[in-house]
Amino acid sequence: MADGLDFESVVARFYEPLYQFAFSLTHTEADACDLTQQTFYVWATKGHQLRDAAKVKTWLFTTLHRQFLESRRRLTRFPHHDLEAMDYELPVITPRLANQLDSAQVLQALARVDEVYQAPVALFYLEDCSYKDIAEILDVPMGTVKSRISRGIGQLQMLLTDDTSPAGRNAKRKT
Amino acid sequence: MTTQQAKEILSAYRPWSADADDPEFAEALSLVRHDAELARWFEEHCEVQSAIRERFKQSAVATGLKEQIISEHNARLKVVWWRQPVSLAAAAVVAVTIGIAALWLRPAPEMPDQINTATYRSRMVGQVLRVYAMTLETNDLNQIRSHLAQQQAPTDFVLPAKLAQTALAGCGVLSWQDKRVSMICFLTGKPLPPGGKSDLFLFVVDRSSLPDAPTGSAPEFNADRRQMVTATWSAGDKTYILATEGDIDSLRKYL
Numbered sequence: 001m002a003d004g005l006d007f008e009s010v011v012a013r014f015y016e017p018l019y020q021f022a023f024s025l026t027h028t029e030a031d032a033c034d035l036t037q038q039t040f041y042v043w044a045t046k047g048h049q050l051r052d053a054a055k056v057k058t059w060l061f062t063t064l065h066r067q068f069l070e071s072r073r074r075l076t077r078f079p080h081h082d083l084e085a086m087d088y089e090l091p092v093i094t095p096r097l098a099n100q101l102d103s104a105q106v107l108q109a110l111a112r113v114d115e116v117y118q119a120p121v122a123l124f125y126l127e128d129c130s131y132k133d134i135a136e137i138l139d140v141p142m143g144t145v146k147s148r149i150s151r152g153i154g155q156l157q158m159l160l161t162d163d164t165s166p167a168g169r170n171a172k173r174k175t
Numbered sequence: 176m177t178t179q180q181a182k183e184i185l186s187a188y189r190p191w192s193a194d195a196d197d198p199e200f201a202e203a204l205s206l207v208r209h210d211a212e213l214a215r216w217f218e219e220h221c222e223v224q225s226a227i228r229e230r231f232k233q234s235a236v237a238t239g240l241k242e243q244i245i246s247e248h249n250a251r252l253k254v255v256w257w258r259q260p261v262s263l264a265a266a267a268v269v270a271v272t273i274g275i276a277a278l279w280l281r282p283a284p285e286m287p288d289q290i291n292t293a294t295y296r297s298r299m300v301g302q303v304l305r306v307y308a309m310t311l312e313t314n315d316l317n318q319i320r321s322h323l324a325q326q327q328a329p330t331d332f333v334l335p336a337k338l339a340q341t342a343l344a345g346c347g348v349l350s351w352q353d354k355r356v357s358m359i360c361f362l363t364g365k366p367l368p369p370g371g372k373s374d375l376f377l378f379v380v381d382r383s384s385l386p387d388a389p390t391g392s393a394p395e396f397n398a399d400r401r402q403m404v405t406a407t408w409s410a411g412d413k414t415y416i417l418a419t420e421g422d423i424d425s426l427r428k429y430l
Contacts, residue, residue: 007248015241019237020231020234020236024231030294030301031301033240033298034297034298036244037247037298037301038301040244041247041248044248093223094223095222095223095226098222103231103235104234106230106231107230107231125224125232126231128191130193146187153224154186157223157227160227
């Protein structure tokens with residue numbers, strides 16, 4: 001294992017952001033716990049292969065994302081999105097609205113963002129990962145990461161605007 | 176670069192990060208300094224992104240998760256440690272001394288809220304949905320009991336009559352709160368998913384591991400949002416969970 005990193009210190013340092021990332025992907029506490037535990041299980045069994053301690057965070061997030069994709073493949077296939085064909089959406093939410101949101105609203109909105117954008121958007125907000133790190137974690141080119149993040153946060157903000165607008169709130173009350 | 180192009184690039188800019196070092200962002204940022212409309216948009220963008228980030232960071236982490244991860248890790252280490260012959264010999268010498276002292280000095284274990292049947296059930300189902308690892312593949316129940324005994328996992332389980340007639344696939348050992356859980360794997364006869372070796376799973380754990388374990392032998396059925404259904408019951412000093420993919424009727428026929 002990377003020098004100076006014992007299991008418990010790695011858990012203490014990374015379990016919270018990993019869980020938050022897992023929750024952003026799975027949207028349930030039980031699944032997020034499972035995914036986080038599985039990630040540390042993989043770390044316990046294979047982490048010794050990692051020589052560079054600076055890479056632990058990226059390694060863990062990459063592993064969690066792969067585990068998530070693996071579990072998803074067993075249940076369903078990802079919907080296909082033609083990225084180039086989608087309309088580009090500029091952010092529409094105002095700072096006033098953004099400051100009125102609570103954590104649950106934001107996470108619920110993320111759950112409704114197209115699946116292919118959810119992981120990039122979660123990493124965009126949750127972690128101080130560089131775009132290079134995000135590209136490595138998701139195993140996609142940097143240009144694709146930027147593109148997915150732009151479209152993902154555009155969708156997220158559209159959903160948040162809908163949810164917080166009077167019409168959106170009324171619609172939610174009726175359902 | 177036009178104002179519109181700069182907005183498109185900067186929509187992925189994070190004010191809390193080192194994104195400004197990226198040449199593409201740097202070029203767009205230079206335009207912000209000379210374009211009043213873009214500067215207003217950018218200021219709002221940064222405020223909105225920071226507010227949303229705060230909400231993400233505020234999402235609560237499941238209570239007891241860290242302790243659960245470390246506990247399961249330590250339980251796995253114990254199993255590995257016990258398999259070493261030298262360790263066994265050394266342990267035999269030390270155990271008597273330490274064991275007596277530990278009995279007197281050990282503080283009462285805490286029971287966090289998450290140590291309950293629902294969490295246990297979710298963990299076991301999660302194992303099935305991810306990568307369940309059978310450590311023995313066989314259709315012989317005697318071999319399964321013998322293998323589980325070697326792993327210090329529960330072996331004195333009693334299979335419901337109909338389940339006992341179901342084809343076996345093998346077994347594995349999981350962990351829950353430092354306790355061994357026996358996983359006995361069956362085959363329903365339906366086509367297995369790609370890579371799958373079993374599609375019906377029985378988990379057996381000591382009843383004392385679950386403070387709210389069912390008291391009776393009548394199964395309690397639960398449908399899991401992950402398309403899994405479970406039946407939970409207790410008999411003797413064991414608690415059982417039978418899990419498969421499908422609906423509750425697909426479980427009843429084994430009970």
